[in-house]
Amino acid sequence: MTDLQETVARAHRAHAGDAGGKNADYIPYLKNIDSTLAGLAVVTTQGEIAQAGDSSFRFAIESISKVCTLALALEDFGADVVQEKIGADPTGLPFNSVMALELHGDKPLSPLVNAGAIATASLIRATDKEDRWQRILGMQRSLTGADIALCDALNESEQTTNFHNRGIAWLLYSAGSAYCDPMEAVEVYTRQCSTLLSTVELATMGATIAAGGRNPITRKQVIKKEHCARILAEMTMEGMYDSSGDWAYTVGLPAKSGVGGGILTIVPGVMGIAAFSPPLDDVGNSVRGQRMAAAVAGALGYNLYQC
Secondary structure, eight states: OTTHHHHHHHHHHHHTTOOOOBOOOSSHHHHTSOTTOOEEEEEETTOOEEEEESTTOOEEOGGGHHHHHHHHHHHHHOHHHHHHHTOOSOOSSOTTOSHHHHTTTTOOSOTTSHHHHHHHHHHSOOSSHHHHHHHHHHHHHHHHTSOOEEOHHHHHHHHTSOHHHHHHHHHHHHTTOOSSOHHHHHHHHHHHTTEEEOHHHHHHHHHHHHTTSBOTTTOOBOSOHHHHHHHHHHHHHHTTGGGHHHHHHHTOSOEEEOTTSEEEEEETTTEEEEEEOSOBOTTSOBHHHHHHHHHHHHHHTOOTTOO
């Protein structure tokens, strides 16, 4: 991939200044992030790194953290238990939907929507709240190969505005789908969304999953190879919120977005592609991030459904 850096640079030049979208305004911290920021990075399974723009700026991981906690739950319990207790189907409704719970007996369908992510956090093996948090944080660090840390300002901003998620947690508890104290689960889930990482670190996470669970930078086996296929399947079905089907149709790769402006796209066996820019579309996906990631995948000819 001798032209990898030029491919990344070209995609960044083409879309880093695109208009459209707006920062997430329901979380005060995110509302105030510079909306002109745009970063793009690729990390291959061999450890090659290509980057452009604001790729070293650390932004809020938000819902991309759900991938990390899912990986930990798979390590703790295996694929069958996770499928039984959390689910493996798209909801067809917004990521924070209460209606999706109501329609399915207050049980989650996917670990990549809020209800399922809260249930997943509650499922993690832990002796207490702090142990639960440290294990989840440890997985984020292992997947990225970086010293990921909680952003106190972001966490405070989220903890004081997470009333909707608290309601979801009580619905889960009423159906027996919360596996620890529901308010503990919400607090830990909110913390996991409140860490910061760079575009390069996010691409490293993708490369780790693409490499069968082996971090190509640290050379450590982080998760079992067999769990990576489950993670990629979940990302395909629900990773881009209500646009997951459209993303699969047009780009053809597993992906996960976060309202902090990050987009993680994975080419199994090959690389992680990460993009970041704060302005979001109506669904909650970065406008520029989608275009930059899609441009890289298209230029390199990667699409799982291409015959």
